[in-house]
Amino acid sequence: MRIIITGGTGLVGQHLIPRLLELGHDVTVVTRDPDKARARLNPAVEVWKGLYERENLDGYDAVINLAGEPIADKRWSAAQKERLCQSRWKITRQLVTLFKASQRPPSVLISGSATGYYGDLGEVVVTEEEPPHNEFTHKLCARWEQIASEAQSDHTRVCLLRTGVVLASHGGMLGKLLALFRLGLGGPAGTGRQYLPWIHIDDMVNGIIWLLSHDSLRGPFNMTSPYPVRNEQFAHTLGQVLHRPAFIRQPAAALRLAMGESSVLVLGGQRALPKRLEASGFSFRWFDLEDALHDVVR
Template identity: 75%
Template sequence: MKILVTGGTGLIGRHLIPRLLELKHEVTVVTRNLDKARQTLGNNVSFWKGLADHQNLDGFDAVINLAGEPIADKRWTNEQKKRLCDSRWILTQRLVELFHASETPPSVLISGSACGYYGDLGEVVVTEEEPPHNEFTHKLCARWEQIACEAQSDRTRVCLLRTGIVLAPNGGILGKMVPVFRLGLGGPIGTGRQYLAWIHIDDMVNGILWLLDNDLRGPFNMVSPYPVRNERFAHALGHAVHRPAVMRAPASAIRLMMGESAVLVLGGQRALPKRLEAAGFSFRWYDLDEALADVVG
């Protein structure tokens, strides 16, 4: 296949693209920084500097849309909320325009989203059919998904990746947490009772490849079948780095530090990959301890 990828230098993209190349796909990455992208991804990838100079997507078989400003890096000021939305909505809208302008559009668009689509649902078991809470993360993801679905036609199917916490080396949530836990300063956040839907990077990449190769469409929870509570995750991460994990972070301190975005760590989703498993996908990493040992090790 000839595949166009946005967000190729991000956490998922950096692991996905080598797999695509191993499978002999031709990969073109959309980037704003050509030098950084070449340094990160190597010379076996083609590059587009943005989408503005391109008129259609003729010649491509698939588009994988992973671009977006990191959601947890800064406090959610009004300006930052706009940046989070624009980085997802505007680029995805431009992709949709290119799909519509193509005589032979790509047969599939696999587009990012997140479990934040559902908001904080507490103890509720979340499948793709669960009605969401109307929080900022839902508004962000719902509009993102709505735009992506505009590319759907009798010639193009759209898959939506409602992704949980991705466990991968050298980045993502573990890039922030592991150094703290190695110092023995890690522990549960708030009550520790909130659920954390996680997925190993290998299963994330394999799931995308599965959606690429199978005639599927709609939303998919990209999460392990076994979400855990935050306190269980903290204990497992402490075990993986051979340190105690008893330094609980009070909810009040987290809210003071993060503001409205504290919901990302004080809330959660007990999400299950119902549609992915029903389609026949098999996870490699079910056990959190084994997953963390593999990634942190």
């Protein structure tokens, strides 16, 4: 297949692209910084600077849309919220325009989203049918999904990735926590009772390839392990894996002061289950959090 990827230099993209190349696919990455992308990616990957010079997507079989500014790197000022939204909405809208301009559009668009789509639902077991709460993360993800879904047609199916916390050895939430936990300064956030939907990077990559390969699949998919854990269990398990204590609780008030509204990312959560992905026949490799953390920390 000839595959276009946006956000190819991000956490998921950098693990996904080598697998796609191993499987014999041709990969083109869309980026704002071609020099940086070429330095990070396999020389076999074609690199485009944006989509402005493209008139259509004829000749390509699939698009995987992973672009978006990291959501937890800065406080959510009004300007930052707008950047978070536009970094996702704008390129997705460009892709949809190119799909519609194509005589032979790609057969599938796999587009990013997040479990933040549901908002903070506490103890509720969340599947793809669960109605969301009306929070900023929902507004961001719902509009992102709505734009991507406009590419759906008789020729194109659209899959939406409602992704949890991706566990990988470098980058993502775990990359930020490791240094703190290795110093013995880690612990639960707030009450620690909030659920953390997680997924091992291998299962994330395999899940995307599964959706790419199965023509009957479309719509939203929770990209999360079948066994979400509470924040306090995650902290305790990470401490065990690193052979460090993990009992220094981060008070909710301090997190709200430091992070502002974005503190909902750690003080809230979703007990999200991958109902539709499992029903399609996909098998997870990493069920147990301790095993998954051992693997990525190693």
